[in-house]
Amino acid sequence: MPLREIINTTVECKLDEKLKEDIVSSQVFGNVNNKFDSLQNQMNEFKQDFATLRKEMEELKKLTNTVSIENKDIAEKLEGLNANVNSRVALSACGASYTSISPKTTVTFSNIITSEGITNQYLTSFKSSGVFVCEVPGLYHISVVIMSPANGAYLKIYKNNNKLIRLYIDSYYDDGHRQEYHSNAAIVVTELQKDDTIDIKPGGNKDIYIHHTYSCLTILKVK
Template identity: 30%
Template sequence: MDLLMEQRRSQRKQDQVIAQLSQALLTLQQEVSKNQFQNGSVNNRLLECENKTDKLKRELETVKGTFEIMKNEYMMVVQNLTNVDTKANQIDKEIVMLKNLKSVTELRNISDIFNKTDRNELEIQMTNHRMNKVINDANARKQDVIALYNKADLTENNLDKHLKELANRVILVAGATRGTYADQQTILFHDIIISNGVRDVDSFKSTGAFTCERGGMYQIAAYIASNANHCSFTVRKNKAYIGDAFASLGDFFETMTFISVVELKVNDTIEIYSGRTGQLVYGNRESGISIVQIR
């Protein structure tokens, strides 16, 4: 009967541990989903910038077409000026010829010629005014297009930088090395499952110490399975205590879990220490650690 009661207590404790692990896994899945959502949002912003860039290119082509029309109008104005100069020279010649005329009718013809000249000069002035207005409008449109293009280019560069930062975030997941550890001995993790943004993986495998290569906020999660009576493990940053986990059942293995968020600077270390001498740590991914940069 005592054995049956003991087995039931063991089963309840194992169910509690499984529930804790499920909650930790759910938290990690939510974080991954959040990162995926952020990546999707960034991709949408990048697509929007590409669409704006295409729109700016089309507006630039429109400005070029307007400039060609203005150029043609300017050539027409130059031609009109040439014609006016020709007419003015002709009028000067006619005035010289008419100096000796005494007929009133011929003098009226001269007055008509002067009136026509005045009208031509007025038309030339109006044409020049319209041409200057078109040129000013085109220059203003050109500056607007250039400003929008530069702004779109800057936004695209910022998005590229953000995407690179997301892709380079540190993610390390590893299974523990099975063995019997002494009190305060560093637990090793040789089974590397995921390694992103970590250059010195071999050092971590051989020493069990994670060395931060990129400063930021990190989520530390560890689970250790052992059958030692009153088993425990301690998590330390730069050899200083930041948390631990315990289990008390002997002769049947239990899983201890630890989850926390810490700020790490470059060259800071994270290690997992055994909590007692002769403590067996199960391997084959029955024990493990995950270190994820969240910011």
């Protein structure tokens, strides 16, 4: 075989081998690119999943905080309810002096006999105004006894300026036909909410004279 043919054959073989190597390299590179793209897509999906998971965890954290706050509020309300149920409120007071009460004027009971569960501010206000203001909600027993020489006088127990019950003092005379003191009582049980008011006022259109020593008001929280 001539030398030129040998050289040409050798060159062609080398070229064929190089071409095969390039083809193989191209295929490998293509596979690598495909793998890289696949990994890149997986990374993007992972990032999206991670972002979604992080958002869900933040929402769960907010929900947990909300539930915690609500549980705390419920616990405080229950504690307050228990405190209200278990707290004792009692007030007994009588008049301080013989006095004449005009119609629709609140009777005052400034001589405090017993006071429990009532703050000084509310007690001071009651002594001067005769109006009991509820601090602790609950079921209350209210009773009032009034002694007066008035003929057929009557008074009313008011809750928030609405009549609850009426007290009537019947006429009474001694053997000399002189009008003497007579007393009567009114008793009622009612539910009171915070800041509800209780007071006693005369009915009718005449002044009523009241004997302070024997005219008293009792308010007791029973439940």
